[in-house]
Amino acid sequence: MAMMNAKQYEESLRKLNLKVYQFGKRVENVVDDPIIRPSMNAVAATYEFAHRPEHEDLMVATSHLTGERINRFTHIHQSVDDLVKKSKMGRMLGRNTACCFQRCVGMDAMNALSITTYDIDAKYGTEYNKRFLKFLEYVQKNDLVCDGAMTDTKGDRSLPPHKQADPDLFLRVVEEKVDGIVVRGAKAHQTGAVNSHEIIIMPTITMREEDKDYAVSFAVPSDSEGITYIIGRQSCDTRKLEGMTIDRGNMYYGGHEALVVFDNVFVPWDRVFMYKEHEFTTSLVENFASYHRQSYACKVGVGDVLIGATQTIAEMNGTDRASHVRDKIVEMNHLNETLYCGCIACASEGHREHSGTYQVNVLLANVHKHNVTRFPYEIARLSQDIAGGLMVTLPSAADFESPEVGKWLDKYYKGRADVPTEHRMRILRLIENITLGTAAVGYLTESMHGAGSPQAQRIMIARLVNMNEKQRLARELCGIDKGDHVS
Amino acid sequence: MKVGVKYCGGCNPSYDRVKTVKELEERLGGKVEFVSWRDENADGVVIVAGCPVSCVDGEPFAGRPSWRINGHEDLDGMVKSLEEAAGEKR
Numbered sequence: 001m002a003m004m005n006a007k008q009y010e011e012s013l014r015k016l017n018l019k020v021y022q023f024g025k026r027v028e029n030v031v032d033d034p035i036i037r038p039s040m041n042a043v044a045a046t047y048e049f050a051h052r053p054e055h056e057d058l059m060v061a062t063s064h065l066t067g068e069r070i071n072r073f074t075h076i077h078q079s080v081d082d083l084v085k086k087s088k089m090g091r092m093l094g095r096n097t098a099c100c101f102q103r104c105v106g107m108d109a110m111n112a113l114s115i116t117t118y119d120i121d122a123k124y125g126t127e128y129n130k131r132f133l134k135f136l137e138y139v140q141k142n143d144l145v146c147d148g149a150m151t152d153t154k155g156d157r158s159l160p161p162h163k164q165a166d167p168d169l170f171l172r173v174v175e176e177k178v179d180g181i182v183v184r185g186a187k188a189h190q191t192g193a194v195n196s197h198e199i200i201i202m203p204t205i206t207m208r209e210e211d212k213d214y215a216v217s218f219a220v221p222s223d224s225e226g227i228t229y230i231i232g233r234q235s236c237d238t239r240k241l242e243g244m245t246i247d248r249g250n251m252y253y254g255g256h257e258a259l260v261v262f263d264n265v266f267v268p269w270d271r272v273f274m275y276k277e278h279e280f281t282t283s284l285v286e287n288f289a290s291y292h293r294q295s296y297a298c299k300v301g302v303g304d305v306l307i308g309a310t311q312t313i314a315e316m317n318g319t320d321r322a323s324h325v326r327d328k329i330v331e332m333n334h335l336n337e338t339l340y341c342g343c344i345a346c347a348s349e350g351h352r353e354h355s356g357t358y359q360v361n362v363l364l365a366n367v368h369k370h371n372v373t374r375f376p377y378e379i380a381r382l383s384q385d386i387a388g389g390l391m392v393t394l395p396s397a398a399d400f401e402s403p404e405v406g407k408w409l410d411k412y413y414k415g416r417a418d419v420p421t422e423h424r425m426r427i428l429r430l431i432e433n434i435t436l437g438t439a440a441v442g443y444l445t446e447s448m449h450g451a452g453s454p455q456a457q458r459i460m461i462a463r464l465v466n467m468n469e470k471q472r473l474a475r476e477l478c479g480i481d482k483g484d485h486v487s
Numbered sequence: 488m489k490v491g492v493k494y495c496g497g498c499n500p501s502y503d504r505v506k507t508v509k510e511l512e513e514r515l516g517g518k519v520e521f522v523s524w525r526d527e528n529a530d531g532v533v534i535v536a537g538c539p540v541s542c543v544d545g546e547p548f549a550g551r552p553s554w555r556i557n558g559h560e561d562l563d564g565m566v567k568s569l570e571e572a573a574g575e576k577r
């Protein structure tokens with residue numbers, strides 16, 4: 001099957017029989033649900049753009065398995081160029097949707113598994129890599145979306161999985177059968193879960209011998225028996241129930257996350273990619289985290305939109321020529337492009353793993369993601385500074401349409417005389433959407449915690465810097481130690 | 488003359504690439520027909536990049552005439568080059 005377009009993707013989702021809950025009720029028609037739909041649109045863009053000549057150079061890759069043209073989201077990176085294109089694709093999609101387009105987690109999970117399954121097999125003579133590649137070929141051929149599910153609910157953070165009061169707080173194997181395994185647990189914060197055809201499970205943390213029942217990785221169809229999705233609320237989510245009003249901010253796109261419960265789900269052996277080899281959990285977690293920290297290239301694209309919106313509101317307010325406003329916009333760009341430097345750098349400094357898969361420079365990926373935990377907040381702060389308070393005190397679209405008060409809003413909320421008040425309202429709503437509405441989930445809090453909270457990156461940075469070399473240089477140059485220097 | 492169009496992926500273009508190609512087509516007034524870069528009957532390829540990095544790999548077009556646009560400012564030069572090429576073809 002060739003790469004799907006947006007319509008075909010939508011149709012493929014309609015065939016799934018997902019058990020989804022939202023506001024305490026079962027969602028019977030997930031695809032057309034007004035709150036979920038914008039998130040489906042954002043994933044659909046990843047399909048549609050692969051067919052657009054002006055984006056295919058980033059969106060399409062060549063499968064190393066079949067030689068066929070495939071959507072890059074199903075690709076295993078075969079070169080540094082692939083890694084760079086992944087970063088660029090993230091920015092491009094971020095700027096075109098201004099939200100989380102949800103498809104990178106699965107791509108990152110597959111790339112990590114391509115490395116770790118190979119390494120487990122090399123040690124134990126198992127056949128995880130063969131199984132994984134069969135699964136990968138199926139994903140590529142059918143152009144599927146995979147939810148990358150790592151984060152367990154974790155209970156008491158100070159305790160390892162086997163010491164939790166409830167053993168299900170980390171997903172685990174509860175039964176081994178002749179034809180497969182049965183698993184129980186839940187994965188939290190799952191991006192794009194109900195827009196996915198498959199779920200790929202990975203352990204959240206390094207597992208020790210006592211936790212080996214938790215050292216499990218596998219893939220199952222998203223509508224497998226025993227899986228339930230509970231959609232997370234987003235700030236301002238119910239505005240999407242109000243129709244296509246300007247109060248949505250972003251008229252087309254959004255994201256979603258869900259708690260995914262696995263209540264005794266059966267997984268056939270040919271879909272199991274790690275089974276109790278606990279000493280490889282660190283490898284899987286770190287490979288996934290490194291790829292996923294690179295993936296925050298998307299926030300640069302969302303930043304592009306926010307900066308564009310901020311410049312626009314400054315012009316509409318008549319403040320764009322003020323020196324402090326200009327300077328703040330320079331600062332926003334400086335921060336945004338600094339983020340871009342990180343995701344391009346970690347890709348450009350990528351390397352080949354034993355499996356043949358290319359991995360990013362892990363230190364630089366961590367530095368990049370660590371910047372992402374900070375800079376979007378500052379960019380958002382500057383945007384709100386320039387936008388003015390109206391972005392949070394603006395009456396609703398219905399008030400603008402009201403025959404009684406609409407005229408007052410139109411009159412008193414006018415900025416520059418040649419700009420329709422409605423345009424000013426639209427851009428303010430977009431800024432609101434990205435900095436504290438539904439899209440702030442992706443632009444801010446996901447930037448903070450997605451792919452690991454800030455401390456996770458600091459631990460990696462501390463571990464990966466070549467401190468001895470730095471000290472050697474310092475000691476030589478000040479004369480403590482002798483070195484081979486020009487004098 | 489038939490010319491294939493190959494765009495970069497558009498990660499952060501400094502201008503509207505698609506609009507610029509439309510403008511190019513209009514300014515050439517029917518002397519050049521733009522087709523996909525995959526069209527093997529094309530007489531050459533215009534590579535439309537969003538910025539001076541111009542990251543599009545030229546290898547697949549080696550041996551065929553190709554021209555690059557890296558910014559809107561390249562438009563005038565491109566009109567001239569393609570007019571000349573179309574004239575020579577005739």
Ligand SMILES: Cc1cc2nc3c(=O)[nH]c(=O)nc-3n(C[C@H](O)[C@H](O)[C@H](O)COP(=O)(O)OP(=O)(O)OC[C@H]3O[C@@H](n4cnc5c(N)ncnc54)[C@H](O)[C@@H]3O)c2cc1C
Pocket residue numbers: 105148149150151153154157158187188189190191192257441442445446449450451452453454455456
């Ligand atoms: C919008 C969004 C989308 C996401 N999408 C996905 C997804 O698609 N797939 C997926 O698998 N995950 C996803 N995540 C999950 C993300 O990886 C986690 O949020 C992240 O790992 C932090 O885990 P947590 O949210 O449980 O917070 P916690 O782990 O509770 O962290 C909160 C704070 O406690 C600290 N802390 C936690 N444990 C300890 C400890 N043992 N010792 C000291 N300090 C500790 C942390 O450093 C942090 O400061 C997403 C998260 C968000 C917010």
